[in-house]
Amino acid sequence: MxxxxxxxxxxxxxxxxxxxxxxxxxxxxxxxxxxxxxxxxxxxxxxxxxxxxxxxxxxxxxxxxxxxxxxxxxxxxxxxxxxxxxxxxxxxMPEFPYCSLDILDAPSNDKQRFALVLDRIQDPFNFGSILRSADLFGVSTVLIGEREQVGVTSHVARSSAGAVNFLNICRVPNLCEASQRLLATDYQLIAATEKSSTPPSQIDFRSNTAIVIGNEGTGIDPDLLNLATQTCAIPQSGHIDSLNAAVAAGILCYEVARQRTHADP
Structure with missing residues (x-):
């Protein structure tokens, strides 16, 4: 990591x-x-x-x-x-010690890097649940914005079951600029949106990957969505037309881990 x-x-x-x-x-x-x-x-x-x-x-x-x-x-x-x-x-607790975005330039032992970009996740329990899945499935870096985004609070720390302590969480003033830096450091930027027709299983996650998860109500900001190298949507067959942001993040994190485990047992 x-x-x-x-x-x-x-x-x-x-x-x-x-x-x-x-x-x-x-x-x-x-x-x-x-x-x-x-x-x-x-x-x-x-x-x-x-x-x-x-x-x-x-x-x-x-x-x-x-x-x-x-x-x-x-x-x-x-x-x-x-x-x-x-x-x-x-x-x-003191204030949470967010990482500098310079962490992206740090040497890594990971063969393929894995990051999450969270766009305006406002529910602390959703945020904590996403961080818990992130830690379980090999995410090393999580990017969040400074506006309209819940920070690391006691509720987030508790719902993450302590995972906040093992992730590089970067709080940045502009997610678009931070995402451009991801692209410049050889990440593919995959946006999760219900408007996509591509299921996650058809995307190759075995290279450096950053997955974008959008706001619980409005989804991914259009400017950020336009930066994505590819989009994906989780197939659904029920009556509800969208997944909870934390559930969607957990499914996508698992798919990344599944592909990488299969490729390198």
């Missing part, structure tokens, strides 16, 4: 106000600690409901990274994050 040496900077400002600057749950908190890229500013843990192995790992990693932590009761954690599904772990 691209970007093990990530050009990220930690910010002293918090992720947001109230719930937005807290993540909770074992997957979200533990993956943040393990990845050592987006580290909590403080940790609160409830030993009464944590397995001893998890408790020991949390304390060890917190001490190693210099993170303040304190023990608490399960009820106090509920009051802290205003949620009961914390599973004994709550963390206060």
């Amino acid at each position: 691209v970007g093990r040496k990530k050009k990220r900077t930690r910010s002293k400002s918090s992720l947001g106000n109230y719930q937005r600057n807290w993540i909770w749950g074992r997957h979200a908190v533990m993956e943040s600690l393990r990845a050592n890229q987006w580290l909590p500013e403080e940790l609160h843990l409830a030993p009464e409901i944590l397995d001893s192995s998890i408790l020991n790992e949390v304390i060890r990693r917190a001490k190693s990274s210099g993170i303040d932590f304190q023990e608490a009761t399960a009820e106090s954690l509920t009051q802290l994050c205003h949620a009961r599904d914390h599973q004994g772990l709550v963390a206060r």
Whole structure:
């Protein structure tokens, strides 16, 4: 994957106000600690409901990274994050450290690179679900815009099950310009649109590929769509005329992984 040496900077400002600057749950908190890229500013843990192995790992990693932590009761954690599904772990996070677009020029061990371009995904649970699929199926870089696009919030981090920690997420002012840079670095740009007549199985994803996923309501911006080297649409046979953006992204990511696995077992 691209970007093990990530050009990220930690910010002293918090992720947001109230719930937005807290993540909770074992997957979200533990993956943040393990990845050592987006580290909590403080940790609160409830030993009464944590397995001893998890408790020991949390304390060890917190001490190693210099993170303040304190023990608490399960009820106090509920009051802290205003949620009961914390599973004994709550963390206060700084702003997410987005990667520079220069990550595209970094050396890679991947034979074929794989990126996602997300155009104005506004639902945090959709965004988190897309990131989860991206990590599972070999995406290394995710490009998002600064406008009309949800950023990495606590809801996104939790719905991604911690996948935000293992992807190069670039937040850029102009997706069209960023996509042109992808094209200049030998990516094919594949736009997912219901207006296409080409199914994903008829596209060769074994070369460097960036897939564009559009807004939940309006799809891909026309200017961005015009940059695509090819378009595709997932075949459907039901009564609903479109797929959820996160579901569509997951299917397309799987197809890329399927083709590449078949080509290089």
